[in-house]
Amino acid sequence: MTKHSNETGRSAFPMPALHRREVLALGAGGLLAASGFSARAQTKAAPPPPAKPTGQVVVGLSQEPTAFNPLMPGIEVDETVWMQVFNTMWLADPQGNLMPDLAVEIPSEANGGISDGGLAWKVKLRPGVTWHDGTPFTAEDVKYTLELINAPGFKSRTRVGHALVKDIKVTGPLEIAWRMEKAYAPYLALLSNTYIVPKHLLEKAADPNTAPFNGAPVGTGPFKWGTRQPGDNITLVANEKYHGKGPYLEKAVLKYVPDQTALYAQFRTGQVDLIIGTGIPANFYEEAKKLPGRKVVMIPNASLEILMPNLENPVLAEKAVRQALYASINKQAIIDIIYYGTHKPTESFAPQESWAYNPNLPKQQYDLAKANKILDEAGWKRSGSGVRMKNGVPLEFAVSTTTGAALREQCQQLMMQDWQQVGVKMTINNMPAAVIWGDFYTRSKFQSLLVGTAFRTVIDPDPASRFASDAIPAKNGSGANQMQWQNAEVDKLLKAGQETFDQAKRKEIYWKLQEVAREELPILPIFQYAPIEGYKEGLIGFEPNINARQNTWNMGVWYWAR
Amino acid sequence: MSTFLVQRLMQALVLLLIVSMIGFAILHLAPGGPLSQFAASGEMTQADLDRIAEQLGLNRPLPVQYLEWLWRMLRGDWGLSYRDQQPVLHIIASHIGATLELMLTSTLLAMLLGAWIGILGAIKRYSLFDSLATIGAMIALSIPTFWFGLVVIYVFSVGLGWLPSGNRYTIGDGSFLNQIHHLIGPCIVLALVSTAVWSRYMRSSMLEVVNQDYIRTARAKGLPERSVLLRHAFRNALLPMITITGLHVPTLLSGALVTETVFTWPGMGRLFLDSISYRDYPVVMGILMFTAVLVLLGSLIADLLYGIADPRIARNG
Numbered sequence: 001m002t003k004h005s006n007e008t009g010r011s012a013f014p015m016p017a018l019h020r021r022e023v024l025a026l027g028a029g030g031l032l033a034a035s036g037f038s039a040r041a042q043t044k045a046a047p048p049p050p051a052k053p054t055g056q057v058v059v060g061l062s063q064e065p066t067a068f069n070p071l072m073p074g075i076e077v078d079e080t081v082w083m084q085v086f087n088t089m090w091l092a093d094p095q096g097n098l099m100p101d102l103a104v105e106i107p108s109e110a111n112g113g114i115s116d117g118g119l120a121w122k123v124k125l126r127p128g129v130t131w132h133d134g135t136p137f138t139a140e141d142v143k144y145t146l147e148l149i150n151a152p153g154f155k156s157r158t159r160v161g162h163a164l165v166k167d168i169k170v171t172g173p174l175e176i177a178w179r180m181e182k183a184y185a186p187y188l189a190l191l192s193n194t195y196i197v198p199k200h201l202l203e204k205a206a207d208p209n210t211a212p213f214n215g216a217p218v219g220t221g222p223f224k225w226g227t228r229q230p231g232d233n234i235t236l237v238a239n240e241k242y243h244g245k246g247p248y249l250e251k252a253v254l255k256y257v258p259d260q261t262a263l264y265a266q267f268r269t270g271q272v273d274l275i276i277g278t279g280i281p282a283n284f285y286e287e288a289k290k291l292p293g294r295k296v297v298m299i300p301n302a303s304l305e306i307l308m309p310n311l312e313n314p315v316l317a318e319k320a321v322r323q324a325l326y327a328s329i330n331k332q333a334i335i336d337i338i339y340y341g342t343h344k345p346t347e348s349f350a351p352q353e354s355w356a357y358n359p360n361l362p363k364q365q366y367d368l369a370k371a372n373k374i375l376d377e378a379g380w381k382r383s384g385s386g387v388r389m390k391n392g393v394p395l396e397f398a399v400s401t402t403t404g405a406a407l408r409e410q411c412q413q414l415m416m417q418d419w420q421q422v423g424v425k426m427t428i429n430n431m432p433a434a435v436i437w438g439d440f441y442t443r444s445k446f447q448s449l450l451v452g453t454a455f456r457t458v459i460d461p462d463p464a465s466r467f468a469s470d471a472i473p474a475k476n477g478s479g480a481n482q483m484q485w486q487n488a489e490v491d492k493l494l495k496a497g498q499e500t501f502d503q504a505k506r507k508e509i510y511w512k513l514q515e516v517a518r519e520e521l522p523i524l525p526i527f528q529y530a531p532i533e534g535y536k537e538g539l540i541g542f543e544p545n546i547n548a549r550q551n552t553w554n555m556g557v558w559y560w561a562r
Numbered sequence: 563m564s565t566f567l568v569q570r571l572m573q574a575l576v577l578l579l580i581v582s583m584i585g586f587a588i589l590h591l592a593p594g595g596p597l598s599q600f601a602a603s604g605e606m607t608q609a610d611l612d613r614i615a616e617q618l619g620l621n622r623p624l625p626v627q628y629l630e631w632l633w634r635m636l637r638g639d640w641g642l643s644y645r646d647q648q649p650v651l652h653i654i655a656s657h658i659g660a661t662l663e664l665m666l667t668s669t670l671l672a673m674l675l676g677a678w679i680g681i682l683g684a685i686k687r688y689s690l691f692d693s694l695a696t697i698g699a700m701i702a703l704s705i706p707t708f709w710f711g712l713v714v715i716y717v718f719s720v721g722l723g724w725l726p727s728g729n730r731y732t733i734g735d736g737s738f739l740n741q742i743h744h745l746i747g748p749c750i751v752l753a754l755v756s757t758a759v760w761s762r763y764m765r766s767s768m769l770e771v772v773n774q775d776y777i778r779t780a781r782a783k784g785l786p787e788r789s790v791l792l793r794h795a796f797r798n799a800l801l802p803m804i805t806i807t808g809l810h811v812p813t814l815l816s817g818a819l820v821t822e823t824v825f826t827w828p829g830m831g832r833l834f835l836d837s838i839s840y841r842d843y844p845v846v847m848g849i850l851m852f853t854a855v856l857v858l859l860g861s862l863i864a865d866l867l868y869g870i871a872d873p874r875i876a877r878n879g
Contacts, residue, residue, distance in 0.1 A: 058733055064836065066646035073606075073614055075599055155617050157600075158610045209617075214647050230646070230656045231828030231836070233733060253733045257826045258836070261712070265727040266826070269719050431593075434841045438594035442601045442608060454605075465607050478609030480601075 046540045049248040049559045053238035056251035057539065057558060060263050060272030064256040065234060069214040070195035071149055073157045077277055079549040080254050084236050086195035086219035089123060092459045092547035096355055098188065102126055102196055102220065109501055118183030118501055125174040129243045131198050132224045139176040143168045144199035148208060155209050160465065161190040183499045185506065189460030222247040222556030232256060246556035267534055276551045279531035282340040288534055296534040298342060299544035299551065302351040302456060307524040308449040311484045315397050316448060320378035322521040326364060328371040328418045335527055338410045343527040348514045349455040349463060352528060353546050355503065356461035356510040361518045371422040388423035396425040401450040403430045408450050444474040444482050452529060459547040461510050464494040467522065485522035538562060574858040585850045586628050589843060595620060596644045596841040618644065631847065641844035650848035660730055661817040661829030668749045669814060672756030680764025684772060685791065695761060702758035711751045711824035718747065728826035748825040752818055763806055768799040801872055808864020812856035
C-alpha cells in the first residue's frame with residue numbers, strides 16, 4: 001500500500017475525511033490500520049517485518065479449497081488460494097475504498113478512465129510485474145482474461161457484468177481499453193474480484209477447462225503455488241519478486257479441517273494458527289476469548305440471516321401477513337439465546353458497514369399484540385383450531401432450512417412458538433444442503449427459507465440480481481431473485497443505480513430502495529452475521545475486511561513478532 | 563479350478579454392471595446437484611448456473627449420461643472430478659495411502675488383540691476374564707465412534723496434551739515419529755470397535771472347535787495342552803476367520819468415514835463424504851466402483867484361500 005495508491009484510491013471514490021485519515025495512517029504506519037477491528041486486535045506497537053520471508057502460518061479452514069483457476073466455478077473458500085497466487089486490477093480495503101493493484105489507478109470519470117457516459121473504459125497497468133515463471137505481465141493478459149470469461153466453451157464462474165464488455169483493445173504494452181454495451185457502475189466492483197490469469201500459459205492448453213494450469217496455478221501474487229495434499233492442505237511459498245509489499249512469510253499453509261469442532265480443537269491445541277471463514281462456532285465464543293495466547297475477534301460480514309418468503313405463495317404474498325410475521329419474530333432472543341449474542345440485528349439488506357447503508361429504517365419491535373392486530377385488520381379470522389383463516393385458506397406455511405444446522409433448527413422452533421400465538425401455523429420442512437440449494441431454492445419451489453445470504457454485487461451495493469423482476473429464475477429470468485419479488489418502483493431504482501457512477505446519487509437511490517424493502521418485506525431480515533475468527537498472538541497484519549471474500553486478503557503482509 | 567475362476571469373474575462383471583446402474587441412478591435421482599453449493603451464496607445468477615449445467619452435460623437425459631459414463635469407463639477413463647478437475651483415479655490414489663496406513667495399523671492391532679482376547683475367553687469360558695471381555699466388547703460396540711473420537715481428543719489432546727488433536731502429520735515436520743504420534747489417536751478409536759468384533763468372532767469360532775471330537779482325541783493321546791490348543795484348535799478356529807478377513811479387505815481401502823472426519827485424516831472415507839455432500843458424481847461413482855471391485859475381489863480371495871487352507875472343501879464347478 002503505497003502513498004501513491006492512497007492518492008488514486010481517493011480520487012476514485014470521494015471518501016469522508018475520517019476514512020481518508022485512516023487510510024493515510026495505514027500507508028504511513030505500515031501494516032496497522034488505525035481503526036476498527038485491527039485496532040482492537042493489535043494494541044502494542046508492532047515490531048518491524050523481517051527483511052527476508054521467514055516462518056510459516058497455518059490457516060485453518062472448515063471447507064477445502066479445490067478450484068484453483070480463479071475464473072472457474074468455486075466457492076468462497078477457494079478465494080483463499082486465488083488471493084495469494086493472483087492479483088486483481090484493484091481491490092477494496094476494509095473501508096470500502098478501491099486500491100490499485102495490477103492497475104496504476106482506478107478508472108473514474110474524473111481521471112478520464114471512464115468516459116462516454118460510462119461506455120468507454122481505459123486502464124493503465126502497473127509496470128515491472130512478472131508472472132511466477134518470470135514472464136512479464138502485460139495488457140495482453142488482461143485482454144485474454146476478459147475474453148476467456150466470455151469464451152463460449154469456457155466454464156466461467158460468472159459472466160455478470162463481463163458479458164457487457166466488447167471491443168477490447170490493447171493500446172500499449174500496459175494499456176487496455178474496452179467499451180461497455182451499457183453503463184454499469186457495479187463493474188468496477190466486479191473487477192475487484194476478477195483475478196488476472198496468464199495468457200502465455202492458458203493459451204497453450206488445448207482446452208482451458210482442463211489445462212494443467214488449473215491444478216498448479218501460476219499468478220503474479222505474493223505467494224507461489226507450492227504443493228497440495230488433497231483432502232489435507234495446500235502449501236504456498238513466498239514470491240520474492242512480488243511487486244507489492246511483502247511477502248514476509250516464507251510459507252503459508254491452508255489447512256482443511258472438515259469438522260468445525262475439530263477445527264476449534266486444533267486451534268486450541270495450536271496446530272492451526274488461525275481460524276477464518278466459517279470461524280469458531282458461537283457456542284465456543286466465551287471459552288475461546290479466555291484462551292491464553294489467542295486473540296478472538298468478531299468480524300464484520302456482509303451476509304444476512306433472513307427468512308425468505310416465496311412471494312408467489314398465496315399466504316405469504318400478502319404484505320400484511322409478512323408484516324405480522326416480522327413483528328412476531330423475537331430477534332433479540334434468537335441472537336442472545338440461540339447464537340450466544342454473537343450477531344447484530346438489522347433492518348436492511350445492505351451490510352451496516354456499506355456506504356449505501358440506510359441507518360434510518362424503522363426498528364422492528366417484537367410485539368405479538370401488534371401482529372395480531374395487523375392480521376385481524378387484514379381479515380384473517382381465528383378458526384376453532386386457533387389457526388387463522390381467510391376465504392377458506394388457513395394461515396399456514398412451511399419453513400425450510402439445511403438439515404443438521406442445529407442453531408437454525410432452534411431458531412425455527414422459536415419462530416413456531418411465537419407465530420402460534422398470533423394464529424399462524426408454521427411447519428418445518430428441512431432438507432440436506434445439496435438438496436435444498438438445488439432446484440428447490442433456485443427455482444423457488446419452497447414456501448419459505450431460513451437462509452444466510454448476501455444482497456450485493458461483490459462489494460457493490462447493487463442488489464439487482466436479487467430483487468429485479470427480470471431476475472426470477474422460476475420465471476425464466478437470469479438472476480437470483482428466488483423470493484420472486486416484482487415491484488415496478490424497485491426495478492426503476494435498480495436501473496438508475498446501475499447507470500450512474502456518482503456515489504452521492506447512488507446512495508440516495510439505495511437509501512430509497514432500502515425503505516421500500518423495509519416496508520414491503522420481500523425478505524424478513526433477522527441479523528447480519530458477525531462470525532468469530534481467531535489467531536495466535538504474535539501474528540501481525542491480520543486485518544478483517546468486510547470487502548474481501550476471505551480475511552486472507554492481505555496475507556502478503558502478515559508476519560510473526562519474534 | 564480355472565472354470566471356477568472364470569465363472570466367478572463372469573458373475574463379478576454382471577454384479578459390477580448392476581451396482582453401477584443402481585449407484586448411478588440413485589446418485590443422480592437424488593434431488594440437488596453439484597451446482598447447489600454455488601446457488602446458496604447468491605453470487606452466481608441462474609444464467610451462469612444453467613450454462614455450467616449445460617457445459618457439464620448435467621441437463622441431458624439420465625440414460626444418456628449413464629451410457630456415456632459406462633462407455634468411458636470401459637475404455638479406462640474414470641472421468642474428471644467436478645470439484646477439482648483432476649482425474650478420478652488420481653484423486654483416489656492421492657487419498658488411499660492415508661487410509662491404508664490408518665486401517666492397516668488399526669486392523670492389525672485389533673486382530674492381534676481380538677484374537678488373544680477371544681482365545682483366552684474361549685479357553686477360560688465363564689471366567690472373570692471372559693465375563694469382563696464380553697461386557698467390554700458390548701460396551702465398545704455400543705459406543706458411537708464420533709463420540710469416542712471426540713472424547714479421545716478432549717482427554718488426550720486438549721486435556722493432557724499427549725496427542726495431537728488430528729491430522730496425519732505436523733505441517734513442516736513429516737518425520738516418521740511425528741507420523742506415528744499422529745496415528746495413535748485415530749488408531750485407538752478404530753481399533754476399539756474392531757477389537758470387540760474380532761474378539762467375539764474368535765471366541766465363538768474357538769468355542770466351536772474346542773468341543774470337537776478331534777480335540778478330545780488329541781487330549782486323550784496325551785498331547786500337552788499347549789500343543790492341543792495351538793496346533794489343533796487354533797488352526798481350525800482360524801478357518802472361518804479367513805472369510806471374515808477377506809470381507810474386511812475392502813474396508814482397509816475404503817476407509818472410515820467418521821474417524822477420518824473427526825481426526826482430520828485425509829483418507830478415502832473423508833473423500834467419499836466430501837464428494838457426496840458436493841455431489842461430485844464422477845468421484846462418488848469412482849469410489850463406488852472401486853469399492854465394489856474390492857468387495858468382489860476380497861470374497862474371491864477368501865474363497866480361494868479357504869480351499870487351500872481346508873482341503874475338505876471340494877470345487878465342483
